[in-house]
Amino acid sequence: MTTRILAALALAGLLTGTAAAADLYVPSPDQAIVSASRDWTGFYIGAHAGYADFDAAHFGDDSDLATLNGWQGGVQAGYNAQFDSIVLGVEADVSAAGILEGSDTDHWDEEDGINGLATLRGRLGFAVGDLLLYSTAGLAVANLDVSDESQTIGGWVAGVGAEYMVTDTVSLKAEYLYTNFGTVEVDGYGDDEFDIDGSAVRLGVNFHF
Numbered sequence: 001m002t003t004r005i006l007a008a009l010a011l012a013g014l015l016t017g018t019a020a021a022a023d024l025y026v027p028s029p030d031q032a033i034v035s036a037s038r039d040w041t042g043f044y045i046g047a048h049a050g051y052a053d054f055d056a057a058h059f060g061d062d063s064d065l066a067t068l069n070g071w072q073g074g075v076q077a078g079y080n081a082q083f084d085s086i087v088l089g090v091e092a093d094v095s096a097a098g099i100l101e102g103s104d105t106d107h108w109d110e111e112d113g114i115n116g117l118a119t120l121r122g123r124l125g126f127a128v129g130d131l132l133l134y135s136t137a138g139l140a141v142a143n144l145d146v147s148d149e150s151q152t153i154g155g156w157v158a159g160v161g162a163e164y165m166v167t168d169t170v171s172l173k174a175e176y177l178y179t180n181f182g183t184v185e186v187d188g189y190g191d192d193e194f195d196i197d198g199s200a201v202r203l204g205v206n207f208h209f
Contacts, residue, residue, distance in 0.1 A: 038127065038129065038130050038165055039082055040080045040082045040087045040089075040125075040127055040132060041080055041081050041082045042079070042080060042208055042209060043077070043078070043079050043208070043209055044077065044078055044079075044080070044171075044206040044207060044208045044209070045075070045076070045077045045206070045207055046075065046076050046077075046173075046204055046205050046206035046207055047073070047074070047075050047076070047204060047205060048073065048074060048075075048076060048093065048095070048173075048202045048203065048204030048205075049071070049072070049073035049202065049203060049204070050071070050072055050073070050200050050201050050202030050203060051069070051070070051071060051072075051200065051201055052068075052069065052070065052071075052072050052097065052099045052114075052198055052199065052200035052201075053067075053068070053069040053198050053199055053200075054067075054068040054069070054099055054113075054114065054179075054196060054197065054198025054199075055067055055068070055195075055196070055197060055198060056068060056108070056184075056186075056194040056195070056196045057194060057195045057196075058192060058193075058194055059183055059192070059193035059194060059195055060193075066101050066108040066112070066113075066194070067101070067102075068099045068100055068101055068102075068112075068113040068114060068198065069099060069100075069102065070097065070098040070099045070100050070102070070113070071097065071098050071099075072095040072096070072097040072098075072099065072117060072200060072202070073095060073096060073097075074093055074094045074095030074096055074117075075093065075094060076091055076092065076093035076094075076204065076206075077091070077092055077093075078090055078091030078092065078123070078206075080123070080125075082127065085126055085127050085128070086124075086125070086126065086127075087123070087124075087125035087126070087127050087132060087134065088122075088123070088124060088125075089122070089123035089124075089125065089134075090120075090121070090122055090123065091119075091120075091121050091123055091136070092118070092119070092120045092121075093118065093119055094116075094117075094118045095116065095117045095118070096115070096116055097114050097115055097116055097117055097142075098113075098115065099113050099114040099115075099198075100112065100113035100114075100115075101113055108146055108147075108189070109146075109147065111145075112145060112146045112147065112188070113144070113145065113146075114142045114143065114144055114145075115143050115145055116142060116143035117140065117141070117142045117143075117179075118140070118141050118142075119138055119139065119140045119141075119157050119177075119179075120138050120139050121136045121137060121138030121139075121157060122136065122137060122138055123135070123136045124136075125163075130164055130165040130166075131162065131163070131164050131165075132162065132163040132164070132165075132171075133160075133161075133162050134160065134161050134162070134163070135158075135159070135160050136157075136158065136159050136160070136161065136175070136177075137156070137157065137158040137159075138156070138157055138158075139154070139155075139156060139157070140154065140155050140156060140157040140179045140181070141153065141154045141155075142154075142155075142179075142181065144184070144186070144196075145188070146186050146187065146188030146189055147188030147189065148188065149187040149188035151186075151187050151188075153181045153184050153196065154181065155179060155180050155181035155182055155196075155197075156179070156180055157177055157178065157179045157180075158177070158178055159175055159176045159177035159178055160175065160176055161173055161174060161175030161176065162174055162175075163206070168208075169207060169208050169209065170205065170206070170207060170208070171205070171206045171208065172203075172204070172205055172206075173203070173204045173205070173206065174201075174202070174203050174204075175201075175202050175204070176199065176200070176201055177199065177200045177202065178197070178198075178199050179197065179198060179199075179200070180196075180197040181196040181197065182195070182196075183195050184196050
């Protein structure tokens, strides 16, 4: 009987010591919980610059092709709303541009092309810490100047991008955009129709508040 009592007391002491040790346990740094994603919610403004390459194919005659390429740069503003790791947003931008024929050919003159662009786009992103990966799509308009006749053309735009927070209020971004203006009746080319589309790669900076 005495032996059983001593064994029971020893077991109780062992359990008590184990419980006390558990209370004093501190997780190692390797077991620390990873911090949540940055909150991207809020307004922002910024600037961008990039390079664009467009084609204007004479409707019904693919051999008559004007290749337009050059720079673009401008400003943007937008708003993000974050839900867990999902970020929804809207962005508008305006760019000056020199996306021109660039050579005097039998298609368009060397100074003909796109000298201004603007888009209004939705954004759908996934936040991973300070990094935001997103897709984007919306409406696009451009100012087309051919043979000194200027006109506004409209279409759609879609693309993908990545944005990274370098401070609490400043982010850097890179994005690819594809723009399609469909079939356009070009005023400066005898009202002939051209299929106009192209791509742009842009870098930018945003200031969040």
